[in-house]
Amino acid sequence: MTVPAVANGSGHTASSSTASSSQNDAGHHAAAFQGFSTKAIHIGSEPNPATGAVIPPISLSSTFAQDGIGNHKGYEYSRSGNPNRDSFERAVAALENGTRGLAFSSGSAVTATILNSMPAGSHVVSVNDVYGGTYRYFTKVATASQGITTSFVQMDGAKDEVKERVNQAIRKETSLVWIETPTNPTLRVIDVPLIVSLVRSHPLASPDVKIVVDNTFMSPWFQNPLDLGADLVMHSVTKYLNGHSDVVMGIAALNDDEWADRLAFLQNSIGAVPSPFDSWLALRGLKTLSLRMKAHGESALAIAQYLDSHPAIETVIYPGLPSHPGHEVARRQVTKRARSAHTASTESGAFPYGGMVSFRLKVDPSDDAPADKVLSSLRIFTLAESLGGVESLIELPSKMTHGSVALEDRIRLGIGHNLIRVSVGLEETSDLIEDLRQALAAAGL
Structure with a gap:
């Protein structure tokens, strides 16, 4: 099926991931996809218009033919956009109630790309009990490559104490607030709407501060952070979304088109994208x-x-x-x-x-x-x-x-x-x- 292409400034185009469309090629109306499992099974898995196959074929091609210069069917080069990756991105975006999805070669690649979308010298406020790989990226990579500093804050506990700790941590250069809930490995539960309200009302906080929730432990079945006020939700697809311990992938879902375009540019420019086969496997896992x-x-x-x-x-x-x-x-x-x-x-x-x-x-x-x-x-x-x-x-x-x-x-x-x-x-x-x-x-x- 043909998907809209978003210019990413690199000479390529990247497919735009959307949670729904008015009508797909098979005649199924996306408006009919209301239930969680219905979305998981059908969005991204529309019957193939050429063969009628109910499971998307694996598109292993690294490049795609053009009828003329710039005249293509939504895809040019597989790093920039691939039918299997696009299918998975659309499905996860729908399950997270987002409009855009961006898949990566690992959850750590999602983290790295999000940090790369922040200005150099930025400040991050992160939950203190964070996944070890995220902690490592914040403290050993982002600080060296971008001059980014991170304050690790306890975000659970008594409401007044959480308010005090978060309010003290936010600075005028804060560009990102990073939440895991529940946290890894001590399963602390963070009140996402409370953190969102503290950030949005803080006198020093820029209106451009982004709030990210790592939803890996919960999956979209148990929790939808975008509905709780987050700007972006991320997953290590390796875990519950794929669910069969045979894929390493990551994904981000969001509703902010401007930020999504920036992340798509970095997705293509950095090139940490999943293979078509991994994307196909992950979409298969998502159905159950x-x-x-x-x-x-x-x-x-x-x-x-x-x-x-x-x-x-x-x-x-x-x-x-x-x-x-x-x-x-x-x-x-x-x-x-x-x-x-x-x-x-x-x-x-x-x-x-x-x-x-x-x-x-x-x-x-x-x-x-x-x-x-x-x-x-x-x-x-x-x-x-x-x-x-x-x-x-x-x-x-x-x-x-x-x-x-x-x-x-x-x-x-x-x-x-x-x-x-x-x-x-x-x-x-x-x-x-x-x-x-x-x-x-x-x-x-």
Whole structure:
């Protein structure tokens, strides 16, 4: 199908990602695509006009023929725009209630491109408990290449304290506010509308300050940050959006056409774009996102409740539990569809909130031996970094995903050697609980 092209100033054009169009080539009206799963299955997967194929073909061509100079069918060169990438971008933009989507070769490439769209010498306000790779880019790359400085701020907790900390952090040169919610790996819940209101009303803040939310842990099924006031939502597609641990990708979705054009220019100029095959695989994974997220959430809640009752566990961190300090904010920010999809009734008020669970063993946080024994005794959980796949993964953040975070920052954030992070997969919940039980027992806990 032909897509509109946006000039990116490089001699190429990049396809414009739109969440909807008045009518596609197969005659399906986008207005009919209201439900989440309907959008995930149909947007970007319109029947091929040449063959009628209901699954888009993989377009591996690196270049595209022109009928005349500048007279093409929406694509010129695959770095600048590719049919498979365009399909995936449109689908994710629709699920995030955005108008533009831009896919990249990794989540880290999304982060890098967003930072590259900021003026040199800018200031960033970031949540302090941020993904280790993001922390590394802010502190080791952006500061050296662009002179960008970052203030890491605790954005959860009592409302008045959050206001004070965020207000103190914002400067006149602040150009970007970076939020993860829930955070990685301690699952702190950030009140996005509160942060947005603080930034927009701050006397020093420019009206051009951009607010980004990393929505990787939640996926669009559980949370839509653009609806909460964010300017841009990003994902490591590698995780839940693709969902099968066989793709490394990232994506951004937004409604700001001017900023989207700037990001599209950088997407093409830097060239950190996903392959057509990865884009095809990710679109395939997206079709089952709602089913997978429901199952991830239900199982994660059951596992969190089991761990909460285990005598060897000091703390269970899961925002769906009433014991979590951000429980009420989580309840307010989770989508209505996710709340209504919960099948079990609990008197406690617990509800599924994504598939990530963290917990602390009741041991010395400076001693990694107990956690090592637990992790090496598991039979179903796989010891590995990453998350969001169909298989359950488990890891020790202090020595794995957050090893790049400075020791003093890890201590301040509570990322000791007793903190374990779990990505709950789609195996039978009872098998996963039994695996955790026997591993804790094998460790003498």
